[in-house]
Amino acid sequence: MQPELLAQRNQRVAQGVPCGMLAWWGRSDFPDGSSSAAALSQAEWETWYSRLQQAALQPDTFVALEAVKAMTAPLRANGALPVAIANFKVATLDTPLREQHTLIACGLLHEQWASATPSYRGLTVTFSFDARFYFSNAGASLPEHLEFDPGDGQGYRTLRFGDYLSATYASAGTVTATLRCGTLLASFTLLVSSQPAPPAPDETWELRAANGNRGSAYVFRAHGQTSLSRPMLVAEGFPGGYPCDYLYAMLNQHDCLEALRSAGYDMILLSFANGADLIQNNAQVMQACIRQAMQRTSAPLVVSGVSMGGLVARYALADMEARQQPHNTRIFLTIDTPHRGAYTNLCSQWFVHYFAKAFPMAQSFAQLLDSPANQQFVLSWFNGSAAIVSPIREQFIKDLDAIGNYPQQPLRLAVACGQDNGQRSIAPHAPALDWSGSPLCQAQLWTLGEDNDTPATLAQGYCLLADGSVADSFSMTSKESWEGAPGGQNFYNYYSAVIAQSIGYGTVTTPIAQTCAVPTVSALDLPTSPFQPVPAAASNQSPFHDYICCETNQLHLHFTPSVKQWLLDQLTR
Numbered sequence: 222m223q224p225e226l227l228a229q230r231n232q233r234v235a236q237g238v239p240c241g242m243l244a245w246w247g248r249s250d251f252p253d254g255s256s257s258a259a260a261l262s263q264a265e266w267e268t269w270y271s272r273l274q275q276a277a278l279q280p281d282t283f284v285a286l287e288a289v290k291a292m293t294a295p296l297r298a299n300g301a302l303p304v305a306i307a308n309f310k311v312a313t314l315d316t317p318l319r320e321q322h323t324l325i326a327c328g329l330l331h332e333q334w335a336s337a338t339p340s341y342r343g344l345t346v347t348f349s350f351d352a353r354f355y356f357s358n359a360g361a362s363l364p365e366h367l368e369f370d371p372g373d374g375q376g377y378r379t380l381r382f383g384d385y386l387s388a389t390y391a392s393a394g395t396v397t398a399t400l401r402c403g404t405l406l407a408s409f410t411l412l413v414s415s416q417p418a419p420p421a422p423d424e425t426w427e428l429r430a431a432n433g434n435r436g437s438a439y440v441f442r443a444h445g446q447t448s449l450s451r452p453m454l455v456a457e458g459f460p461g462g463y464p465c466d467y468l469y470a471m472l473n474q475h476d477c478l479e480a481l482r483s484a485g486y487d488m489i490l491l492s493f494a495n496g497a498d499l500i501q502n503n504a505q506v507m508q509a510c511i512r513q514a515m516q517r518t519s520a521p522l523v524v525s526g527v528s529m530g531g532l533v534a535r536y537a538l539a540d541m542e543a544r545q546q547p548h549n550t551r552i553f554l555t556i557d558t559p560h561r562g563a564y565t566n567l568c569s570q571w572f573v574h575y576f577a578k579a580f581p582m583a584q585s586f587a588q589l590l591d592s593p594a595n596q597q598f599v600l601s602w603f604n605g606s607a608a609i610v611s612p613i614r615e616q617f618i619k620d621l622d623a624i625g626n627y628p629q630q631p632l633r634l635a636v637a638c639g640q641d642n643g644q645r646s647i648a649p650h651a652p653a654l655d656w657s658g659s660p661l662c663q664a665q666l667w668t669l670g671e672d673n674d675t676p677a678t679l680a681q682g683y684c685l686l687a688d689g690s691v692a693d694s695f696s697m698t699s700k701e702s703w704e705g706a707p708g709g710q711n712f713y714n715y716y717s718a719v720i721a722q723s724i725g726y727g728t729v730t731t732p733i734a735q736t737c738a739v740p741t742v743s744a745l746d747l748p749t750s751p752f753q754p755v756p757a758a759a760s761n762q763s764p765f766h767d768y769i770c771c772e773t774n775q776l777h778l779h780f781t782p783s784v785k786q787w788l789l790d791q792l793t794r
Contacts, residue, residue, distance in 0.1 A: 225683065226245070226314075226661070227564060227685070229245070229314050230243070230245040230246075230314065233245070233314060233318055234278065234311070236318065237447065238278060238301075238312050238318065239312075239320070240279065240307055240309070240310035240311065240312055240320055240358050241278050241279060241282070241311075241358060241359055242273065242276045242277055242278065242310065242311040242358065243276055243278055243311070243312050243314075244272070244275075244276040244311050244312065244313050244314075244613030245276075245313070245314050246275060246276075246579070246646075246685075246686065246724070247272055247275060247315050247481060247723075247724040247725050247726065248272060248724070248725030249301070249311070251268065251272070251273075251311060251321065251323035251325075252323055252324065252325050252407065253321065253322070253323060253503075254322055254323065254324040254402075254404070254406055254407065255406065256406055256408065257409065258407070258447070260340060260410050260682060261326075261407075261408070261410070262327070262338070262408050262409070262752070262791040263326060263327045263328070263329065263338070263339065263409075263412050264308060264338070266305065266307075266325055266326070266327035266329075266409065267286060267290075267339075268308055268577050268723050269307070269323075269325050270286050270289070270305075270325065270356075271306060271580075271581050271582055271625070271723055271738050272293075272723070272724075272725075273309055273311065273323075273582045274286055275580070275581055275724075276311055278282065279359070281357045283356075284356055285581065285585075286581065286582075286584050286585075289305065289329070289354070290329075290331070290332075290355075291462070292353060292482075293329055293330065293331035293464075294331055294462060294463075294464045295464070295632070296330075296331060296464070297343065297418060297421065297466060298330065298331075298333065298339070298340070298342045298418040298419070298466050299341070299342040299343045299417075299418035300347070301347050301349040301385060302329070302330065302341055302346055302347060302348050302349060302411075303328070303349050303350075303351050303353075303354045304325070304326055304329070304348050304349065304350055304354065304369070304400065305326065305327050305328075305329040305354045305356075306325075306326045306354065306355045306356065306400065306407070307323070307324070307325045307326070307356045307357070307400070307746070308323075308324050308355070308356070308357045308361075308364075308402055308405070309322070309323055309357060309358055309624075310322055310358055311323055320762075321466075322405060322408040324402055324405040324406070325402075325407050325409075326400045326407040326408075326409050327409040327411075328341070328346075328348065328398070328409060328411045329354065331464045331466070331467065332463075332464075332467060333466070333467060333470065334467050334469070334470035335471075335474075335779070336469040338412050339412070340412040340413065340414035340416070341411060341412070341413050341414065341416070342414050342418035343413075343414075343415075343417075344390050344391075344392070344393065344413060344416060345387055345388070345389045345390075346371065346388050346389075346390070346411070346413060346730055347385055347386070347387045348369070348371060348385065348386045348387075348388065349384075349385050349387070350367060350380050350381070350383065350384050350386075351382065351383075351760035352382040352383070352778070354378055355382065355760050359649065361432035361762075363382055364402050364403065365381070366379055366380065366381050367379070367380050367381070367382075367399070367400060367401065368380070368401035368403055369386060369399070369401070369432070370398060370399045370400075370401075370404075370503065371386065371388035371396070371398045372388070372390075372396045372397045372398045372399070373388040373389060373390060373396075375388070375605045377399075379399065379568060383536075387728070392415075393413055393414050393415040394412070394413060394414050395410050395411070395413075396408070396410070396411050396413055397410050397411075397447050397495065397714060398410075398411060399544070404517050406525060413674075415464075418466060419466045419470050419473070420469070421465075421471035422439040422440050422441055422465060423440050423441060423442045424440045424496040425437055425438065425439055425440065426438040426440065426489075426510070426513055428491075428506055428509045428510055428513065429506075429509065429520070430502075430505035430506045430508070430509050431505060432435075432502055432505050433581065434493070434494065434495060434498060434502050434503055434505055434506050435491060435493075435494035435495075435506065436491055436494055436503070436506040436507075436509075436510065437465075437488045437492045437494075437671065438454075438467075438489050438490065438491050438492075438494045438510050438513065439465045439468065439490075439492070439599060440487065440488075440489050441469070441478075441482060441487065441488040441489075442482075442487045443482050443483075443484075443485045443486055443487050443706060444482050444483050445483075446487065446781070448456030448517070449487050449514065449517045449518040449520070449752070450487060450520060451485045451486050451487055451518075451520050452486075452487045452489055452509075452514045452517075452518060452520065452522050452523070453481065453486045453487065453488055453489065453522070453523040453525065453792070454489045454491060454510055454511065454514060454522060454524050454525065454534075454764075455468075455472060455488065455489065455490050455491065455525050455527065455530070456491045456493075456503075456507055456525070456526035456527070456531070456533045456534050457491060457492050457493065457526075457527065457600070458496075458526075458528030458529045458530050458778065459495065459496055459497065459499065459526045459528060459529040459589075459594055459595060459750070460496045460497045460589055460594070460595075461493035461494075461495065461496015461503075461515035461591065461636055461637060462492060462493065462495075462496055463490060463492055465490065465492070468490045468492065469490065470491070471778060471790065472488070472525070472527075472601060474779065474780060474785065475780075475781075475782045475785040476785075476786040477788065480789055481688060481788075481789070481792065484789065484793050486523070486792070489510065489514065490528070491506070491510050493506060493533075496529070496577055496594065497589065497592035497594045497595065498593055498594060498728070499593045499594065499597065499617075499691075500532050500533055500536055500593075500597050500598070501536060501617070501620060502592055503533050504533050504534075504536040504537040504540060504651065505537075506533075507524075507526075507533050507534055507707060508537045508540070508541060508546075508548075508657070511524065511537065511541070511548050511549075511550070515547070515548075515549050516674050519549075519550035521549055521550065522548070522550045522629050523550070523551065523553075523554060523792060524538060524550045524552070524553055524554075524631070525552075525554035525555065525610075526555055526556070526558060527555075527557065527558070527778055528555045528556070528557055528558060528739070528777065528778060529558070529559070529594060529598055530558070531555030531556065531557075531558025531560070531736070532558055532559070532560070532597075532598060533558070534553065534555070535553070535555065535558075535560075535621075535627060535628070536620075536621065536624070538550060538553055538628035538630075538631070539621070539624045539625050539626065539628045540624050541628075541686045542546075542624075542628055542630060543623075543624040543625055544623060544689070548628075548630075548656070549629070550630065550631045551631055551632065552630070552631050552632045552633075552634060552792065553580075553627075553628050553631040553633050553634070554562050554633075554634045554635070554636075554788075554791075554792075555634075555635050555636070555744070556635075556636045556638075556778065556780070557636060557637060557638040557639075557709040557739050557744050557777055557778050558739070558744060559598045559599075559600075559739045559742035559743050559744070560631070560743055560744065560745075560746035560761060561600075561740070561742065561746055561747075562599060562600035562614075562633075562743055563597060563598050563599050563715060563735075563738055563739050563743065564598065564599070564600050564703040564704070564706075564708075564737060564738060564740065565595075565599050565601075565711075565738070566592065566653070566666075566668070566704060566714060566716070566736055567601055567603055567608050567679055567680075567686065567695070567697070568653060568654070568666035568667060568668070568671065568679045568680040568695070568717075569713040569714055569716065569717045570590055570602070570603035570608075570736075571603055571666075571679065571680040571695040572591075572654075572664060572680060572682075572717045572720070573590065573667060573717070573720065574587050574605055574688065574691050575586040575664075575682060575684065575687055575688060575691045575693070576662070576664075576684055576687065576688075576721075577681075577688055578686050578687065578688040578700055578722065579662065579684050579685070579686035579687065579724070580720050580723060580724060582719070582720045582723055583597050583720045586716065588602070590602070590745060593613055595612050595697035596611035596613040597611070597612055597613050597617040597717075598614070598617075598638065599611070599614070599677075599715075600703065602614070603626035603695075605690055606690075606691070606692065606784070607697070608697055626764070632766055632767075633744050633764060633766050633769040634763045634765060634766065634767055634768065634791055635744060635746070635763070635765040635767075635769075636744070636768065636769055636770075636784055636787075636788070637708070637709070637739075637741040637744035637745050637755075637768065637769070637770045637771065638708070638709035638710075638739065638771050638774070638775040638777055638778060638779060639706075639707040639709055639737070639739070639740065639741035639744065639770060639771060639774045639775070640707045640741065640770055640771060640773050640774050641707070641741060641754060641755035641770035642707065642754055642755075643750070643751065643752045643753045643754045643755070644707060644752075645670055645702075645705045645706070645737060645752055646705045646706075646707070646737075646774060647702070647704050647705030647733060647737075648668075648705065649668065649669060649670050649671035649673075649702035650667050650668060650669065650670040650671075650673075650677050650702070650703075651667065651668045651732070652665070652666075652667055652716045652732050652733070652735060653666040653667055653668050653704075653731065653732060653733040653736075654666040654714050654717055654718060654721075654729070654731050654732075654733075655730050655732070656718075656728070656729045656730075657727055657728060657730070658723045658726075658727035658728045658729055659726035659727035660726065661684070661685045661726055662682070662684040662685065662724065662726055663679055663682055663683050663684075663719075663727060663783055664680065664681070664682030664717075664721065665680070665682065665776070666679065666680050666714060666717065667679050667680070668704040668705065668733060668736070669698050669699040669701070669702040669703055669704060669720065670698070670701075670702060671699060671700070671701060671702040672678075673698050673699060673702060674691055674698065674720050675695035675719065675770070676697050676698050677697070677698070677699070678694060678695070678696045679695050679696060679697060680694065680695040681693060681694035681695070682694075701750075701751060701752075703737055703740065703751070704733070704737055705736070705737065706737045706740045706741070706742075706751035706752065706776065707740065707741045707751060707752075707774055708737040708738065708739050708741045708742075708743070708744065709738050709739040709744065709774070709776065709777035709778065709779075710735045710736065710737060710738060710739070710774055710775065710776050710777060711735070711736065711737075711738035711776070711777050712734055712735055713736060714731050714733055714734050714735075714736065715731055715734040715735070717731075718730075718731045718734070731781070735776075738777045739777055741755060741770055742755070745763050745765060745770075746763050746765065747762055747763050747772070748762065749762065755770060767791065768785070769784055769787045771782075771783075771784060
């Protein structure tokens with residue numbers, strides 16, 4: 222079957238595909254624009270759009286899904302909501318060549334903190350019809366007009382690109398809107414929430430370091446203040462570029478950020494234009510932010526970072542001290558920062574590299590894994606053939622050592638999102654993902670083994686379009702089974718499953734979806750086994766003067782009310 226499928230594809234390409242789109246791989250039953258087509262959620266729209274991306278015979282002419290989603294970053298959760306429209310002719314492998322028309326639409330919200338389904342904040346939604354969010358075949362022109370029914374009981378309205386339409390709903394919940402483009406229809410669902418959106422920043426600083434790296438600092442002054450009085454700088458995590466709303470909501474767990482503002486702190490949230498760049502380079506953006514704050518107030522600073530942002534802040538302060546540059550920082554704080562490295566499941570790393578050629582989603586994930594910043598902080602990096610300590614990480618550790626490793630002047634505090642008892646949560650070498658039922662692609666993944674003398678299989682699979690530079694199986698020995706270590710958790714196996722499901726072949730199960738990403742011992746920079754209880758801060762085994770762990774393992778960057786209270790106590794004493 223596999224050679225025949227490839228031969229058919231090549232034959233159709235040789236014959237010519239007028240529309241430039243050939244759905245020969247994966248599901249090809251695209252929504253047909255009829256009244257019977259199901260209403261799509263945003264996640265479903267993104268999956269279908271990814272399949273369209275896969276069908277493009279000239280990928281350079283197709284706007285990648287990640288680029289589309291990036292356009293939503295500056296938007297507010299209660300602001301103008303762009304209606305994303307994909308209107309394509311797509312050919313299939315039928316004989317003779319058959320073109321079908323598909324139309325899919327959705328209200329495109331950016332990712333929201335701790336929300337599986339993002340929501341529009343407010344019962345009156347302003348839809349925008351921006352030509353930047355209209356995607357079609359190369360050379361196709363914009364429709365002269367559209368008809369849109371937002372599901373508010375008022376029926377269809379005729380619109381043109383550049384128009385806005387406001388609709389008011391009686392109550393919060395899921396609404397269904399329908400777009401008509403010519404004779405084609407596309408319906409989508411939208412979750413409308415009565416919860417308020419995070420506040421807009423009082424001001425935004427656009428930062429540019431001497432090395433050319435850029436960033437944005439979103440300033441939320443202390444309640445009742447009209448100028449900076451007590452700044453706290455927080456650097457975002459990998460891969461950076463998170464929307465302001467997202468960062469505010471993340472830090473406001475259990476009303477933590479609001480409590481800090483009530484206690485007199487000005488919160489300055491730092492976002493990097495290229496967060497996947499070398500940590501040393503973005504440390505210069507952090508330094509520019511520190512200098513900007515120092516120009517505006519003589520009050521001592523709190524400089525902090527979440528996840529990778531803690532490494533950026535650490536390097537920035539240590540470098541300033543090594544250069545004898547003032548930073549006026551009284552407290553240095555990190556939250557679930559991988560000081561001794563993060564663990565990204567090696568089986569998942571193999572998965573996205575092996576399937577990168579076949580799936581756009583896998584390719585995007587692989588590019589993040591191979592980025593300079595990720596190589597710097599990940600414990601083990603899969604380089605396409607083996608798990609190694611990246612040379613970029615080795616150099617970063619040397620550079621840190623050269624500048625003193627940690628800033629010495631401020632009080633150093635750390636938060637771990639994992640528990641402190643050393644208890645294992647996942648058995649070594651346990652099945653993590655099974656993808657079966659298709660002769661075209663399949664995979665099986667396992668967690669790391671532990672103290673194994675012979676290599677244990679972590680991943681194996683087959684794909685018709687696999688990258689031939691990556692072997693179809695991956696085995697290695699391992700001392701520690703990091704997936705089950707106490708620490709901040711992530712869903713790398715689940716993300717692999719989503720990638721597999723996006724193609725529409727076979728059946729995917731994930732016996733282990735959630736695993737350790739930042740071990741507790743790494744977040745506290747402890748030279749101890751991850752499976753031993755965490756010593757008291759007074760033992761002086763950590764470079765941090767004080768630290769706290771969560772009572773149970775939390776998702777990475779999630780923390781408990783007791784951690785919030787500890788932070789308030791430490792920062793307001």
